Amino acid sequence: MPSNTPLSPTHFVAPLDETPLVAVDKVSISERKSNLYLDAWRDVRGRVLFYVAGAVIILILVVALFPSLFTSIDPKYCNLDLSNAGPGAGHLLGSTFQGCDIYSRIIYGAGTSLSVGFIVTVLVTIIGVVIGAVAGFYGGWVDAVLSRIGDIFFSIPYILAAVVIMSLFAAYRNVWTLSLAIGIFAWPSVARILRGQILSVKNADYVTSATALGVSRFKILVKHVLPNSVAPVIVITTIGLAGAIVAESTLSFLGVGLGSDSISWGNEISNAQTQLRTDPSNLIYPSIALSITVLAFILMGEVVRDALDPKARARR
Amino acid sequence: MSDTSARATISGSSLAATPLLEISNLNVGFTTQRGVVPAVNGVNFTIMPGETVAIVGESGSGKSTTAHAIIGLLPGTGKVTGGQILFDGIDLATATEKKLEEVRGNLIGFVPQDPMSNLNPVLNIGFQVQETLVANGKATRGKDAKAKAITVLQQAGLGDAEHRLRQYPHQFSGGMRQRVLIGIGLSSTPKLLIADEPTSALDVTVQRTILDHLAGLTREAGTAVLFITHDLGLAAERAEKLIVMYKGKIVESGPSVEILQNPQHPYTQRLVAAAPSLASRRIQSSSRPLATLDYVAPSIAGDVDLIATAEAHAEHTPVTKTLVPSIVVKDLTKVFQINTGKLQRQPFTAVDQVSFTIAKGTTTALVGESGSGKSTVARLILKLDEATSGSITVDGEDVAKLKGRELLALRRRMQPVFQDPFGSLDPLYNIGSTIAEPLVTHKVGGRKEQRARVLELLDQVALPTALADRYPNELSGGQRQRVAIARALALKPDIVILDEAVSALDVLVQAQILALLSELQSELDLTYLFITHDLAVVRLVADNVCVMQKGKIVEAAATDEVFGNPKQEYTKELLAAIPGAGIQLAV
Numbered sequence: 001m002p003s004n005t006p007l008s009p010t011h012f013v014a015p016l017d018e019t020p021l022v023a024v025d026k027v028s029i030s031e032r033k034s035n036l037y038l039d040a041w042r043d044v045r046g047r048v049l050f051y052v053a054g055a056v057i058i059l060i061l062v063v064a065l066f067p068s069l070f071t072s073i074d075p076k077y078c079n080l081d082l083s084n085a086g087p088g089a090g091h092l093l094g095s096t097f098q099g100c101d102i103y104s105r106i107i108y109g110a111g112t113s114l115s116v117g118f119i120v121t122v123l124v125t126i127i128g129v130v131i132g133a134v135a136g137f138y139g140g141w142v143d144a145v146l147s148r149i150g151d152i153f154f155s156i157p158y159i160l161a162a163v164v165i166m167s168l169f170a171a172y173r174n175v176w177t178l179s180l181a182i183g184i185f186a187w188p189s190v191a192r193i194l195r196g197q198i199l200s201v202k203n204a205d206y207v208t209s210a211t212a213l214g215v216s217r218f219k220i221l222v223k224h225v226l227p228n229s230v231a232p233v234i235v236i237t238t239i240g241l242a243g244a245i246v247a248e249s250t251l252s253f254l255g256v257g258l259g260s261d262s263i264s265w266g267n268e269i270s271n272a273q274t275q276l277r278t279d280p281s282n283l284i285y286p287s288i289a290l291s292i293t294v295l296a297f298i299l300m301g302e303v304v305r306d307a308l309d310p311k312a313r314a315r316r
Numbered sequence: 317m318s319d320t321s322a323r324a325t326i327s328g329s330s331l332a333a334t335p336l337l338e339i340s341n342l343n344v345g346f347t348t349q350r351g352v353v354p355a356v357n358g359v360n361f362t363i364m365p366g367e368t369v370a371i372v373g374e375s376g377s378g379k380s381t382t383a384h385a386i387i388g389l390l391p392g393t394g395k396v397t398g399g400q401i402l403f404d405g406i407d408l409a410t411a412t413e414k415k416l417e418e419v420r421g422n423l424i425g426f427v428p429q430d431p432m433s434n435l436n437p438v439l440n441i442g443f444q445v446q447e448t449l450v451a452n453g454k455a456t457r458g459k460d461a462k463a464k465a466i467t468v469l470q471q472a473g474l475g476d477a478e479h480r481l482r483q484y485p486h487q488f489s490g491g492m493r494q495r496v497l498i499g500i501g502l503s504s505t506p507k508l509l510i511a512d513e514p515t516s517a518l519d520v521t522v523q524r525t526i527l528d529h530l531a532g533l534t535r536e537a538g539t540a541v542l543f544i545t546h547d548l549g550l551a552a553e554r555a556e557k558l559i560v561m562y563k564g565k566i567v568e569s570g571p572s573v574e575i576l577q578n579p580q581h582p583y584t585q586r587l588v589a590a591a592p593s594l595a596s597r598r599i600q601s602s603s604r605p606l607a608t609l610d611y612v613a614p615s616i617a618g619d620v621d622l623i624a625t626a627e628a629h630a631e632h633t634p635v636t637k638t639l640v641p642s643i644v645v646k647d648l649t650k651v652f653q654i655n656t657g658k659l660q661r662q663p664f665t666a667v668d669q670v671s672f673t674i675a676k677g678t679t680t681a682l683v684g685e686s687g688s689g690k691s692t693v694a695r696l697i698l699k700l701d702e703a704t705s706g707s708i709t710v711d712g713e714d715v716a717k718l719k720g721r722e723l724l725a726l727r728r729r730m731q732p733v734f735q736d737p738f739g740s741l742d743p744l745y746n747i748g749s750t751i752a753e754p755l756v757t758h759k760v761g762g763r764k765e766q767r768a769r770v771l772e773l774l775d776q777v778a779l780p781t782a783l784a785d786r787y788p789n790e791l792s793g794g795q796r797q798r799v800a801i802a803r804a805l806a807l808k809p810d811i812v813i814l815d816e817a818v819s820a821l822d823v824l825v826q827a828q829i830l831a832l833l834s835e836l837q838s839e840l841d842l843t844y845l846f847i848t849h850d851l852a853v854v855r856l857v858a859d860n861v862c863v864m865q866k867g868k869i870v871e872a873a874a875t876d877e878v879f880g881n882p883k884q885e886y887t888k889e890l891l892a893a894i895p896g897a898g899i900q901l902a903v
Contacts, residue, residue, distance in 0.1 A: 010557070011570030013580040019565045021582055024824045025794040027780055035744055035787035205740040209803070212698050214727040215757050227744045 036231065040307035050303045056296035064111040073104040075263055086281075093285050096268075097275050102282065105263055106289050112264035113245050113293070115175050116182070120244035123183035125237050128190025129230070135191065136198030136229075137221045147195070150188040158185035159250060166256040173259040182247045186240070190233055197229035204228075231308040239301035242294040249290055265290045335362035335402075336507055336540050337386070342399035342409070344378070344385050346392065355381045355394065357564040363508065363540050368531075370543035370555035370572070372587070374822040378564040379544050380429075383510050385409075386542075387424050388416040404507065421452045425501035425539075427511040431493035431518075435485040442481030445469065445500055452504040464503075472499030473529050491522040498530055505537050512544045519685040519849065520893040527554060546822065548591045549852075549896020552576045560584050576896075590827035591896070639675035642811060642843040643697065646671050648706035650692055666692045668867035669706070674860075676810070679837065679844040681854040681875070683890070684864035690847050693864075694815045697845065698732055699723065710811070728758055731804035735816035737793040740800045747774075747791075747799055748784035754806040773802040777832060794825035798832070805836070811843045819848060830857055852894050855879055863887050 007013075032042075044050045063070055073090070078100035085095045093102040135146035165181040166173065201207070202225055210220050245265075251257035252266025260267065265286045272282035344356035356378040363369050373379040384390050386401055388408060401408040408419065420426070428434040435444060445465040449455040455464045462481070469477035472495040485493060494514060501509055511530070515523035531554065534541050545551050551558055552572040559569040560583065568581040579585045650667040667689045674680040684690045695701045697708055699715055708715040710726060718726050731754075734740045741750055748770050755766045771781045777798040788796055797817060804812055814833070818826045834857065836842060846857055854861055855875060862872040863886065871884045882888045 007578070007580070008571055008574055011574055011580070012566070012568065014565065014567045016582060019563055019567055019583070021586075022563075024586075024828055025792055027783065027791075027795060029780065029782055029786065030790060033746075033786055034790050035746075037744070038787070204742075205734040205736055206742040208700060208734065209732065209740060209800075210753070211700060212727060212730075212732050213754050213757050214724045215753070224742050224745075228742065 036308065036310075039310070040304075043307040044303055047303055047307075049299055053296045053299040053303065056292060057300060060110060060114065060293050060296065063107055064114045067107045067111060070107045071101070071104045073101045075100060075104040075108040077101075094279075094281055096271065096282050097279070098271075102268075102285050105268055106265070106286055109263045109265045109268055109286065110289070110293075112175060112258065112262060113248055113266070113290070116179050116248040116264075117241045117245040117297075119175065119179035120183045120186065120247070121237050121241045123179060124187045124190055124240060124244075125233065127183070127187040129194055129226075129233065131187070132191035132194030133198060133221060133226060133229075136195035137202055137217075137225060143195075146191075150191050153185055154188040154192070156185055158182060159247060161185040162247065162251055163254060163256050166251060170256075173257070174262070175258065178248060178251065178257055179244075182244055182251075186244070190236060190240075193232050193236060194229060197232060198225055201225050201228045235301055235305040235308060238304055239298055242297035242301070245290070245294055245297070333364055336365045336367075336404060337363040337542075338400070338402040339382075339386070340400045340402070342382065342385060342401060343397045344381050344390065344394060345397045346394050348393070352395075352397065354397075355564055356385065358399070359561075359564075359566055361559055361566065361569060363542060365507065366538045366540055367557065368534070368541040368543065368555045369557045369559060370545055370551035371559045371561055372545060372548050372551045373561035374546060374824060376563075377561040379561050380512055381564075382561070383512050383542060383544050386510060387420050387426055388413075389420075389426075421448060421506070422504050423506050423508065425504070425506040425509040427494075427497050427501040427509065427514045429513040429516065431490050431497055434497060435488075435493055437485050440482055440484050441469075441488070441496055445481070445496070445503065448500050448503055454504045468499040468503045469496065471502070471533060472496060473525075474499075490518050491526060494518060494526055495529070498526070498533075502533055502537070502539065506539060508540045508542065509534060510542045510544070513546070514543075515550075516546070520851070520895075521685065521889055523550075523895070524893040547895055548576070548587055548823070549894070553896045560587065586824060590823045639678070641673045642676040642711060643674040643845065644707075644709040645673070645693070645697070646707045646709070648693065648696060648708060649704045650689075650696060650701065651704045665867055667696065667703075670864075670867070670869050671706075672862050672869065672872055674843055674845060676843050677837070677841045678859040679846055679857055680860045680862065681846040681848060681858035682862050682864060683848060683851055683854055685849055685890075687866075688864040689867040690849075690864050691815055694732070694813050694845065694847050698730065698813060699726070724758070728754075728807045729809050730811040730813065731807065731809045732813045732815060733797070733800045733804050733817040735819055737796040737800070737820055741788040741796055743788050746785055746787050750788070750799060751784075751803045751806055754803060758807060760807065769806065773806055776805065776836070777802045792825075794821050794829060797821065797829055801829075801832070801836070805840070808840070809842075811845070813845045813847070815847045816849070817846075818853065819850060826853070833857065851890050863890065 032038075078096070078098045080099045082091065082095040082099040083097055085091065085099070087094045091101050091103070093106070095101055096105070131146050131150065135143040135150075162178075162181040162185065165184075166178065169177060169181075207220060207224055210224055211217075215223075248257060248264060249266035249269060252264055253270045255270065257266050257270075258264050268286035269283060269290070272286070275282050339362070340360050342356055342359040343354065345352040345354045347353075359378075359382055361369070371379040371382060381390065381394065384394070385396055386403070386408060388411070390396070396409045399409060403419065404423065406415065406419065408416065411419070435441070442462065442465055445468050446455070446457075446461040449461050449464050449468070450457050455461040465481060466477045469480055474480055474492060474495055488496065498511075498514070501511075514530070515526055518526065527550075530541075533539075541555075543551060543555055552575070555572055557569065558572040558575045560567050560575070560581065562583045568575060568579065568584045575584060576588060579588045648667055648670040649665065652664045652666055653661040654664045655661055670689075670693060672680065682690045682693060692701070696703050697710075697715070699718070703716065710730060713722075713726070715726065741747075745753070748767070751770045751773055752766045755761060755769060760766070761769065767784075770784055774781050774783060779795065779798055779802070783791070783795075783799075788799070791799065800817075801812075817833075818829050821829060830853070833844070837844060844857070846854070848854060858875045860873065861875050861878045862869045863878070863884070864870070865886050871878060871882065871887045873883075878887060879891065882891055
């Protein structure tokens with residue numbers, strides 16, 4: 001195309017070797033595969049906090065599953081001679097007012113507290129995801145009805161609701177009823193977040209493409225829309241797990257949680273009220289166990305949130 | 317790069333005037349985790365007072381970064397790492413923030429790219445214009461500012477300015493917002509106006525009126541203008557001087573027309589060759605396959621000379637084919653019920669009595685500006701929406717009546733490719749699964765056959781087969797669009813509906829995809845419905861054109877007929893608005 005007409009004096013051409021031409025739209029295959037979850041996993045593995053929180057969580061899980069590995073003292077064996085005794089031989093953290101071993105009761109309480117946390121989380125996730133997904137994806141009157149139901153549940157603070165339910169069913173206080181009472185009012189936040197996420201994903205071109213292919217609505221929801229919407233749900237359930245453990249303690253502390261015969265951190269803290277002045281260690285040690293557990297799950301939630309948010313990753 | 321500063325070749329003409337802006341050896345880098353990534357590398361140029369200069373380049377060439385560096389508005393971690401930006405005797409590269417604030421707005425105006433996000437939606441227009449005036453010391457708060465704001469809007473070409481002042485951005489169309497932004501940019505009669513892709517989000521006819529208006533205003537006030545654009549035709553039409561950037565460097569600069577007619581650098585030659593607005597004829601696919609297009613040849617991969625190919629093919633008389641109608645659309649109407657917000661619904665006719673026929677193996681383009689109803693037609697044909705009235709017949713079958721198994725069979729014969737390369741692929745599906753999805757959905761072949769077909773399709777769209785295990789975010793826009801095409805072709809459809817399929821791509825990539833589509837058409841005897849807002853592209857790909865306006869087809873004819881002898885006023889207007897259409901290339 002270049003002709004031989006002389007160029008005007010202001011016409012500048014850079015030498016070719018300075019900016020060698022690259023083929024248009026050249027495919028460069030990087031060494032590693034990359035999508036949201038692969039990138040998040042890679043990111044998480046590079047963070048110290050992930051290992052710290054992860055180690056604590058694993059330790060707590062092992063304690064909860066195999067408490068007998070950590071103590072040989074029966075938490076229900078109480079010796080009134082040792083009432084409010086300080087740390088001593090065989091009793092690492094001392095004894096309660098009733099003369100039970102504090103350390104042993106903390107170890108055995110872990111299982112109860114964590115069970116409540118996990119059961120509530122599973123329950124909330126299942127109800128929240130199903131309702132949020134159906135409402136967001138199908139829209140219309142289905143959405144209107146489900147969202148209003150969610151609003152009703154959302155308008156009642158779940159702790160308050162759980163207090164009412166637990167006092168009504170005082171005869172059936174166990175891990176399952178307590179989890180149900182907490183979970184039944186905690187799901188709307190999950191449903192709302194997922195619904196919002198789905199509303200933005202369901203109009204993506206790849207969803208339209210799948211429709212034009214003849215993929216059924218339900219398959220589109222399960223195969224395309226849900227996987228692309230659940231990231232924020234993963235984050236809030238991790239943090240929510242910590243919230244559920246706290247809720248158990250709160251309810252037990254208020255005397256409407258687990259029955260007084262079960263061992264849980266909430267019950268320990270509740271029982272310690274009476275000796276707050278005389279023997280604060282009754283209160284302090286279970287509280288520390290609770291705080292460390294909650295902190296570990298919250299930090300894990302933070303790590304996961306950062307990893308699943310590409311913008312937050314870029315900022316670091 | 318020590319020699320670059322030495323040959324600041326475009327330092328003005330023999331006139332002894334001092335340049336308004338003199339950039340020498342500018343380097344800009346972005347700090348990332350892996351260190352400083354250079355974005356602009358040893359750039360030199362000057363702008364004389366009152367001169368209009370355009371920087372042209374593809375995305376990522378550093379053109380916007382250069383513009384932002386001038387006014388000290390580099391995004392994120394961007395930083396000027398070397399060189400000088402002399403504006404009226406002040407070095408802006410080393411100036412303090414305070415000094416920069418004085419220059420910004422006052423001496424250098426800026427018109428941003430996206431009129432939708434650059435006005436604050438919660439403040440009324442009047443406040444935003446007055447704020448600029450007061451901040452630049454051009455008016456005192458109160459009555460004075462208001463009066464001057466009215467003048468600014470009037471100058472920007474907005475009627476009823478006093479009333480407009482009280483309105484909010486959402487009450488303005490895109491074109492009107494851009495007028496407001498131009499008004500704000502010019503409100504303090506700066507010496508230089510930087511316009512960063514000021515009209516790329518607007519329809520062509522709106523673009524033309526706005527640029528005409530801008531040219532008038534700046535000529536009157538003697539303002540120098542620095543245009544940033546990806547559109548070579550637009551740049552050449554609007555600017556006296558052209559700067560072509562590639563990979564952070566200037567590869568060629570000089571008088572616009574001369575660069576267009578006599579491009580020297582191979583990259584500029586590529587750009588000129590691929591610019592659709594400058595090309596003249598359809599890429600002919602009917603007579604012989606376009607295998608001669610260079611995009612597969614590894615040595616000169618990417619050099620798709622659309623003009624040359626089109627010319628070459630035009631000389632071959634196309635094989636006369638018996639035309640069998642593939643899609644017949646008759647009196648198609650779609651009425652939407654729009655919520656007016658007062659518990660009332662208003663009918664809105666998006667598609668109004670549209671009729672056209674597409675013959676098998678040909679391409680029909682549906683052209684129109686935003687809101688003309690063209691995409692709705694596509695959705696109706698694809699049966700993603702139900703038509704209000706009228707009929708669509710595909711290969712003799714009435715689409716409206718199809719259900720269940722028959723509908724699935726129709727879907728198999730007709731596949732879409734959408735506009736947004738970033739939205740059209742599921743980010744969590746790897747490329748192989750994405751392309752295989754049609755096969756899995758329609759239960760074609762076993763796992764092994766499907767895999768083989770995926771690799772074959774990747775090969776067909778000129779992508780390496782190793783990509784099958786990779787995810788969409790590892791690909792560029794053009795490559796994603798190739799994947800979308802491969803997926804659309806998986807079931808060996810007869811009809812492909814391309815809804816703005818190349819609109820979001822850089823010109824060179826766009827030319828490549830168009831060539832690919834053309835080749836696939838002749839190879840597989842595909843029928844295309846090509847939906848676009850860009851008339852320039854139409855000329856390259858379509859056999860027939862339907863021009864849509866406000867839901868109606870206003871003109872329908874063979875492509876050459878429409879371009880050579882447009883009958884309707886609206887079509888003429890659209891044609892005249894193609895930037896650079898009037899520039900003659902010396903080929």
